[in-house]
Amino acid sequence: MDLKKRAVIITLLLLVSLLAYALAKSTGYSVLILSTTSALSFWSAILLLIPKRFYNSTFFSLRKGKAYWITLSSYLIFHSILYGTFLTVLLGYVGFYPYFSWGVGFAVPPSPEYFIYWVASSPAFWMFIGPYESDILPFTLVIGVILGLLLSANVQSIVELSRNVSVSRSRISSSIVAIPTLGVISGTACCISLPTIILLYVSLSIGAVTSILPILSSPVYFNFVYFGLPILSSVILYYNLLELRRINRKVCELK
Numbered sequence: 001m002d003l004k005k006r007a008v009i010i011t012l013l014l015l016v017s018l019l020a021y022a023l024a025k026s027t028g029y030s031v032l033i034l035s036t037t038s039a040l041s042f043w044s045a046i047l048l049l050i051p052k053r054f055y056n057s058t059f060f061s062l063r064k065g066k067a068y069w070i071t072l073s074s075y076l077i078f079h080s081i082l083y084g085t086f087l088t089v090l091l092g093y094v095g096f097y098p099y100f101s102w103g104v105g106f107a108v109p110p111s112p113e114y115f116i117y118w119v120a121s122s123p124a125f126w127m128f129i130g131p132y133e134s135d136i137l138p139f140t141l142v143i144g145v146i147l148g149l150l151l152s153a154n155v156q157s158i159v160e161l162s163r164n165v166s167v168s169r170s171r172i173s174s175s176i177v178a179i180p181t182l183g184v185i186s187g188t189a190c191c192i193s194l195p196t197i198i199l200l201y202v203s204l205s206i207g208a209v210t211s212i213l214p215i216l217s218s219p220v221y222f223n224f225v226y227f228g229l230p231i232l233s234s235v236i237l238y239y240n241l242l243e244l245r246r247i248n249r250k251v252c253e254l255k
Helices: 003-027 032-048 052-061 066-090 110-121 138-164 169-186 194-205 209-216 219-254
Strands: 100-104 122-130 132-136
Touching: 003 110, 032 110, 032 138, 032 209, 052 138, 052 219, 066 132, 066 138, 110 138, 132 138, 138 219
Parallel strands: none
Antiparallel strands: 100 122, 122 132
16 A cells, blocks of 8 residues: 555544544434444554554564464453453452453543543443453553564564574573563553552552652653553564564574
């Protein structure tokens, strides 16, 4: 697809997203359908904005082995289903009772300045397994796929590098652990994330919780944790992947 066609499609998708939002806000009818249409159109346009080189380097042109598929499937399962459980346990609750429930919800269309947050969080799929909740939102789904592709491509590149050069097992193991850890730390579920928990625990331990609460509730902190941290992690992982590819090429040339 050439740039002109892509620009036309992106523009049309964004217009559809805005139109669905306007209809949902003005009429108040079929909000779930309109919210789904708006979010699907908006995030499809965002994914089309990402250069084809990204998809080629993380999926289409990549030789994918077991390490790739294991990393991708594990991360997507953790990111979309188990992250809420992980946070609940981290907050101190460990228990289980037989209960299962799921559903789909939507947010009431807000004023125009909050349009981005609306398409990022509505509609949402939620699920309870016992006391543990999992939520899948449009933004977390998209960023989860992007991070999953990047993590998998990085791990696959590390495995290939280990085959091409004599590196100790401990160093390779450390690299494979460190890269997924970055993706896990950058994960988000609703309005809470690991940085929030860490800050809260530190403030409680030193008796400074009252001074830290304004930071946790500020829009700047929320936007950084919810949007900025995963995007920043994606950029770091992409450039790390390019560096791994460059090293792999140099090693192959020296053989």
